[in-house]
Amino acid sequence: MMILVILVPALVVGVLRLISYNRSGPAEPVGPGVLARAAPMLLGMAAVGVFFFVMLGAESTSRIPVLGLVLALAFAAAISFRARHRSTVAERSWSAPASASRPAERPTPASSWSVSRALGRVESRQLFQSPWFGVGLGFCVLLTVMFGVLFASDNGSTWDGYVQLAPWLAHPLVGMSVLAAHRAVTRARRDHADELFDTCPTDATTRTVGFLLSAVTPVLILAVYLSLLFSINVVRSPHLYGPLSADNLADVLAAVALGAGGITLGVALGRWVRFALAPAVALAVVLGVALRLNSIGDPGWNPWAALSTAPAVPDPAPIFIDRAAWWHLAWVVALTCVVGALALARHRRDGKVVGFGLAAAALAVISIVGTTGSPADPELIASRVTDPGAHQRCSAAGGSVRVCVYRQYGEVLERLIDQVGPVARALPPTVGPITLRQRFNGQLGDLQPAVRRPIGTDLPGGLKDEVTLGFDIFAMDDAGFDVAFAALGLPTEPDRRRIPTVVAGQARGVIALWLAARGMTPDEARALATSPDPGSPDAFERGTPDDDPCHTPSVVWSAQDLHAARAVIGLPAAEVAQVVISGWDRWKDPASGTDELLAALGLPGVGPFDQVEPRPAGTC
């Protein structure tokens, strides 16, 4: 990985040098050409890399590949800048031309649109020489590396929920596009070339259209970047699951459309505002408004979030929310068009421009109504909440255990069966039916009002023999524990105050760990019964194997119970199963101690047991 991170940019730099050499010819010293032009962009990308490196923190193992990438980019940028400065041109004399030149026939004046397109091509190329745009590209590269490579295996949400992040992933490049476009539009004024340009027949409006057409560049880059990132995730993120919906296409299109929005905002600011920091102020305002829109009415359903340029991903799983994603796309497109009309109106306010602006404004208003309106089929969504069984596929896992998931997420059924099957088969036949069922994973207020109405004032609870499954794939990895806890009469969730049940010194706690370890490799099984901080002075921390500081376990052991569990797990499974099954009712009783179980298995006792005080956990 490190070799690739260093080799690939070095190869790129080498190719760039080759291109610029070939362009300038063998008689010339190697000129800057493409290489030198890339300097600001490479510098911008390296700057982003440094930012990410610092943000990752000292303990992160991902720092090393990011550092490699930063060094490679910095190396390429240094070569690029050196090429720029080395190629300072010595004064050249002005020799007489070898022969008279024949000028081309002066063409008939091209249409405004042709001129705008030609300008758009130039401005699109110039974007790549902007350090600001380079910073945006750097973010795209770094986000791809982080989400697609380094942390790919940490992606455990549904595909629908993941793709909803597309606008967020696009924002760094969009923001930098605002800055780059503003710099482009104000370039003539800063370089005092405006007097010369104003004597050319192309009017300011045509030039504005040319700047706006450079939006093609960030649009294409975003399309490629998001496609690449999601494609990489298909390969490298084994835990992402669930279907993609048509709404996800709207999510991606909206993110791509934001690229055009960034350019139009930068152009409009450059045309109207003579303040150099205007784009930075505008970005701060847009970001502030976006975040504020996302937090209106928190917690609970927020219809205004869809008007944010980066809508917050709703907490409940996607099948419980009708996001109006296409209206959000229409909103983004309308906003872009309104701002584009404003940019044009600086120099031209005829019927076409005004009409275009008004039409865009009308679309924006319609979009606001659409995004804040009712879902298309609220009864269907309500039914998924109140009667999940009617919308689910179920499969027997073994013994009396079955697993039920919503049909849209049927692909996780097999994974769950594989996890809970060994646990289910290890249970005695006297254990009653246990159903692991996916249920709505939020509060009533998280649902849209039209969905809440058929449900009433309270969410329905699960049946007595049911264990609620969520939608986070990593939480589903605890399904084995859920089956074991349910069979032993232990809770599968902390209580209402987020306080877990303490089973210190109880045999049922050790048996729960042994059951959950069924089907695991020896190393996995040992880790299951090991605290990440066995040396902690806190008995609570010594007694929980959960290494997620943001998660509240339902059960906490003592350090001695974990030690006992590792010993039991190390015994032959058949031997333990015989003792467990034959004494099942005894071991289920909270009064049965760990040492009793160990004695039955021929193991030495581990008491006395820590006094573990129950308290809320998962405080991050």
Added chain:
Amino acid sequence: MTTTPTISLVGVSKGFGSTIALDHVDAAFAPGINGLLGPNGAGKTTMLRILATVLPADQGRLDVLGVDPTTGDGRLSVRRRLGYLPQEPGFHRQFSAFDFVDYVAILKEWADRKTRHDEVRRVLGLVDLDSVMHKRIGQLSGGMRRRVGIAQALIGRPDLLVLDEPTAGLDPEQRLRFRELLGTEASGATVLLSTHQTDDVAALCHNVVVLLSGQVRYTGTPAGLAALAEGRVWLAADRDLRAELAWITGEGRVRHIGDPPAGAQLVEPTVEDGYLVLAGHQAHAAPLAS
């Protein structure tokens, strides 16, 4: 060469606040190379900027290439036939010379890429910058940047060339090349050239206008301008304090303008001498014509 004027100014005035840059100026320019002489602040640049449609006049009538540039259509028509080099041209320093001239060509409505690139290469070749056309402008010397400015003005062989101090920053050899270039490339066009270099005027221009304090003080040939100093230019060994103007020449003698110093030798006047005589007149004196 036709003498019918293609550009005429009648009673043109322009002010900037309390400063009057042009004061009821009457002038006419025919096809050929027309020089504009005058000290700093005389109004040369203002006149050129008005004719290049950068600024509107406050008063007066203008006719540029047969159209009235005060109207929108007139301005567009002029701009389509105009090549302009400002006094201090601004360049996008991060652009290469080729890219910058190409950009100007696009603004001049050369939308077809092949034709445009051929023209850009041609004009850069005229100023002998084709070997460095892909270098960034920021890396070029001042003289080479000036040549880039000249090149962009020559795009499309315009009918009207307005050049404000085009030879500033050029060494003598480059000024010679510039004269050659103008002689070939601008034939048939109306060229307005403002300069402080009187020998450029003498070598290039068939017509010269001298502006002083916003007013035209002379219109005519360079020879006629030189003739204003006829009988008033002397060379002496030493400086005469009574002379209107005196300076040491490269040969070590002192050139005087005005009454003859003792022992001085009368010499043929140059355009510069005529200009200096003119500039020494009172501001309200009547304009002189040949």
